[in-house]
Amino acid sequence: MSTSGEPAIEVKGLRIRRGGKLVLPGISLRVGRGRVTGLLGPSGSGKTTLMRAIVGVQIIQNGEVAVLGRPAGSPELRRRVGYVTQAPSVYGDLTVRENLRYFARILAAAPERIDEVIGTVGLREQADQVVGTLSGGEGSRASLATALLGEPEILVLDEPTVGLDPVLRRDLWNTFHELAAGGATLLVSSHVMDEAKRCDELVLLREGRIVAMTSPEELLRQTGASDLEEAFLALVEVA
Amino acid sequence: MSTRATLATAVRVLRQLRRDRRTIALVLGVPPVLLALFKYVFEGQAQTFDRVGPALVGIFPFVSMFVVTSIAMLRERTTGTLERLMSMPLAKLDLLLGYGIAFALVAALQAGLTSAVAFGALGLDTTGPIWLVIVLAVGNAVLGMSLGLFLSAFARTEFQAVQFMPAFVLPQVFLAGLLVPRDRMARPLEIVSDFLPLTYAYDALARATTDDIGRRLALDAFVVGACIAVALVLGATTLRRRTP
Numbered sequence: 001m002s003t004s005g006e007p008a009i010e011v012k013g014l015r016i017r018r019g020g021k022l023v024l025p026g027i028s029l030r031v032g033r034g035r036v037t038g039l040l041g042p043s044g045s046g047k048t049t050l051m052r053a054i055v056g057v058q059i060i061q062n063g064e065v066a067v068l069g070r071p072a073g074s075p076e077l078r079r080r081v082g083y084v085t086q087a088p089s090v091y092g093d094l095t096v097r098e099n100l101r102y103f104a105r106i107l108a109a110a111p112e113r114i115d116e117v118i119g120t121v122g123l124r125e126q127a128d129q130v131v132g133t134l135s136g137g138e139g140s141r142a143s144l145a146t147a148l149l150g151e152p153e154i155l156v157l158d159e160p161t162v163g164l165d166p167v168l169r170r171d172l173w174n175t176f177h178e179l180a181a182g183g184a185t186l187l188v189s190s191h192v193m194d195e196a197k198r199c200d201e202l203v204l205l206r207e208g209r210i211v212a213m214t215s216p217e218e219l220l221r222q223t224g225a226s227d228l229e230e231a232f233l234a235l236v237e238v239a
Numbered sequence: 240m241s242t243r244a245t246l247a248t249a250v251r252v253l254r255q256l257r258r259d260r261r262t263i264a265l266v267l268g269v270p271p272v273l274l275a276l277f278k279y280v281f282e283g284q285a286q287t288f289d290r291v292g293p294a295l296v297g298i299f300p301f302v303s304m305f306v307v308t309s310i311a312m313l314r315e316r317t318t319g320t321l322e323r324l325m326s327m328p329l330a331k332l333d334l335l336l337g338y339g340i341a342f343a344l345v346a347a348l349q350a351g352l353t354s355a356v357a358f359g360a361l362g363l364d365t366t367g368p369i370w371l372v373i374v375l376a377v378g379n380a381v382l383g384m385s386l387g388l389f390l391s392a393f394a395r396t397e398f399q400a401v402q403f404m405p406a407f408v409l410p411q412v413f414l415a416g417l418l419v420p421r422d423r424m425a426r427p428l429e430i431v432s433d434f435l436p437l438t439y440a441y442d443a444l445a446r447a448t449t450d451d452i453g454r455r456l457a458l459d460a461f462v463v464g465a466c467i468a469v470a471l472v473l474g475a476t477t478l479r480r481r482t483p
Contacts, residue, residue, distance in 0.1 A: 018483060055326055059481045073480060078328040089319030093258045094251070105247035106329050130258065146323070 006069055008033040008154055008185035009054055014063035016049050023049045024208045026063065031187055031201070036180045038199030039189040040232070046208040047189040048086065051156050054187065055083040067154060079107065082147035086158045088139040089146075092132035096123050096142045099131060100149060107150040117145040120175055122168065137164045144172075148179075155179065157188045161195065173198045193229040204232060211235050240330050248337020249344075252311070256345065266307070267349055270299035271356035278361050292363045293372055293448035294417055294441055296353050300346040300380035301440065302408055308342060308387035309400045316391075321478070331475040335388060339381055339471075346380025347373070367450040375447055378463055379440045383408075385470035386436070392477030411437035416445070436466040 009031035016024040023046045031037045039047050052058035053065050056073020065072035067081060090099045100114045118127050121141040126134055131142050144160055157176075161169045173195075176186050180200070188199065196202055197216050204211040204219075212219060212235055216228060225231035256263060274295060281287045315321040324334060350373045357363040365372065390407060394400035414424070414432040421429050421438070432438045443459035446452065 057322055057326055057481055059483050075328070078326060081326070083323070083326050085319050085322070087319055089323045091251070091255060091320060092318065093255045098251070098254055102247055102251040103323075103327070106244050106324065106327050108243070108328075 006033075007031055008068060009187065010064075010066045011050070011054070012064045012066075014050070014053060014065060015061045016046075016053060016058060017061050018049055018058075022208070024053075027208065027210055028063075029203055029210060029213060031185060031203075033185050034180055034183050035200040036176050036186045036188060036198070037201040037203060038196050039187055039203050039205060040193060040196050041189075041191065041205035041211075043191050044207075045205040047191075047205055048158055049208075050205070051083070051158050051187065051189060055081060055156050057083075079150055080152055081154045081156065082150065082152035083156045084140075084144050084147045084158060084160055086162070088131075088143035090131050090139070090142050093130060095128050095130050096134075096145070097127045099142060100145060103146045104149050109149045109151075113149050113151070117148040120148060121145045122171065137168065140164070141168075141172075151184075153184055155184055155186045157186065159189055159191070161190065161192075169195075193227075193232050196228040196232075204235060206236055240332055244329050244333040245336045245340070248334055249340040252338055252341035253344065255311075256341070262307070266303050266345060267352055270296070270303075270349060270353040273299070274353065274357050274363075275361060278363075288361075289364045291417060292357055292361075293365050293367075294444045296350060296357050296363075296372055297376040297379050297440065297444040298412065298417070298437070299353060300349050300376050301383035301437065302404070302412075303349065303383070304342050304346055304380040305383035305387040305408055306401070306404050308338065308384045309391035309394065309403060310397060311338070312388055312391040313394055313397060313400050322482070325478065325480045331478045332471075334478065335385075335471050335474055338388065339384060342384045343377055343381050346384075347377045350376030350380070365448040367447045367452065371447040371452070372444065375440070375444050375460070378460065378467075379437075379444075382436055382440060382463055382467050382470070385467045385474060389470045389474040389477060392474070408437075411435045414438065415441035417441055436463060439463050439466075 007030040011027060011029045013026050013028055014024050015026045039050065041047055049058060053060055054067060054072055056077065067077055070077055096118065097114060100117065104111060104114055118124055121144050123138060123141055123145065126138055131139055134142065140160060147155060161172055176188060180186055199216060201215055202219060203213050219228065219231050223231040223234045225234050274292060278288050354369055354373055358369055390403050391400055394403060414428060414435055415437045421432055439459040439462040443456050443463065446456040
C-alpha cells in the first residue's frame with residue numbers, strides 16, 4: 001500500500017485533560033497508511049491518552065481526530081479499528097479459545113480466524129488454558145489476538161511487547177510488519193527506545209508534546225547520535 | 240441490535256459462571272438451606288412458614304442476581320473488557336440482554352430447585368399454582384439483575400458493590416410487606432414502599448400463593464416489567480463508549 005494520499009489517522013489540535021491534568025495541550029500529527037508507526041516517549045508522556053482518542057474511547061476537550069477519513073469513534077469504524085490496551089482486556093475466567101470465540105461472534109469474524117490468530121501470537125499450546133492462569137506475556141498476547149480477529153485496517157497497540165522475552169518480541173515485530181505489508185496501518189507505543197528501530201516512522205512524545213516526527217534513520221542523521229536512545233535524549237534536552 | 244451478539248454474550252456469561260463452581264453451588268444451594276433453617280426457626284408456627292416461605296422462594300433470586308450482576312459488571316469495567324466491547328460493533332442492549340438471558344436461566348434453575356425443596360421436602364403449603372411462583376421468581380431475578388446492572392455503575396470497588404446489597408435491597412425487603420403488612424406500617428413508610436419495585440414483586444408472589452390470580456396480580460407483574468425496562472434503559476446510559 002502506498003503512503004501517499006489520505007493519511008490513516010489525522011489529529012489536529014488535540015487537547016485532552018485527564019484526572020484534572022492537561023495531558024495533551026494541543027497536538028497534531030498524521031499517520032501514513034500501511035506503515036508501522038512507533039509512538040515513543042517516557043511513561044506519563046500522553047501515549048495512552050493519544051491512543052484512546054484515536055480509538056474513540058476518550059472524551060476530548062478540543063481538536064479533531066479523523067481515522068480513515070471519519071471522526072474517531074464513529075460506529076462504522078468499530079469493525080475497522082483494533083485496539084489493545086496495556087493491561088490485557090480479556091476474560092480471565094475463560095480459556096484463550098473461549099475468549100476468541102466470543103469476540104469473533106461480536107465482530108462477525110469467520111470462525112477460522114480463531115486458530116489463525118492463535119498461531120499468529122504463538123499461543124497454540126495455551127489455547128485451551130484459562131487466561132487467568134497464563135503468564136503476563138501470554139495474557140497480553142491473548143489480548144492482542146482478540147484485536148487481530150476482525151482483520152482491522154488500523155491496529156492501535158499500547159505497549160504490546162512489555163514483559164515479553166526477546167525471541168517473542170522479535171516475532172511479534174515481524175508479525176506487525178507482515179500485517180503492514182498486507183495493507184494494515186499500525187500505531188505501536190513503547191517507552192523502550194530500543195524498539196524504535198523496528199518502526200517505519202516515529203512519533204516522539206514528551207509531556208504531551210511532539211518532540212519529533214520522523215523515520216529512525218532520519219532521526220539518527222539529524223541528531224548525529226549513535227543510537228536512538230541517545231538521539232531521543234539529545235532531542236529532549238534541546239527541547 | 241443483533242441476536243447473534245446477544246446470544247454470544249449470554250453463552251459467554253454462562254461459560255464464565257460454569258467455571259466458578261463455588262458460586263454456582265452457593266447460588267443454588269443457599270436458598271434451600273435458608274428455607275430449611277427458616278422452617279425450623281418457626282417450628283411451632285407453621286402458618287408463619289406457609290405465609291412467608293413462598294415469597295422467600297421468589298425473593299432469593301432477586302437478591303442473588305442483584306449481587307452477582309453488580310460484581311460481574313464491575314469486573315467488566317475494571318478489567319477493560321467493557322471498554323473493548325464498547326469499541327466493537329456491539330449494541331449496548333445486546334450486552335444487557337445477553338446478561339439478562341444468562342441470569343434468567345440461572346434464576347430459573349435456582350427458583351426451580353428452591354421450590355422443589357420448599358414445596359416437596361419441607362412440606363411448604365400453598366393454595367396457588369407453584370409454576371406461577373417460579374415464573375414470578377424468574378421475573379424477580381431479572382429485576383434484581385437490571386437493578387444491579389444499573390447500580391454497579393456507581394461502585395468503584397467490589398467492596399462498594401457488595402455494600403449496595405444491604406443499602407438498596409434490604410430496605411426493599413423490609414418495606415415490601417413481608418415482615419409487616421404494608422397497611423399496618425406507618426403511613427410515610429407505606430408511601431415510600433409504593434415507589435419500591437420489590438413491593439410489587441412481593442405483592443404478586445403473595446397473591447400467587449393465595450391463589451388470588453386476577454387484575455391486581457397482572458398489574459403487579461406489569462409494574463415489575465416496567466421497572467425492569469426502566470432499569471435496563473438507565474443501565475444502558477451508564478455504559479459509555481467514551482470515558483474521561
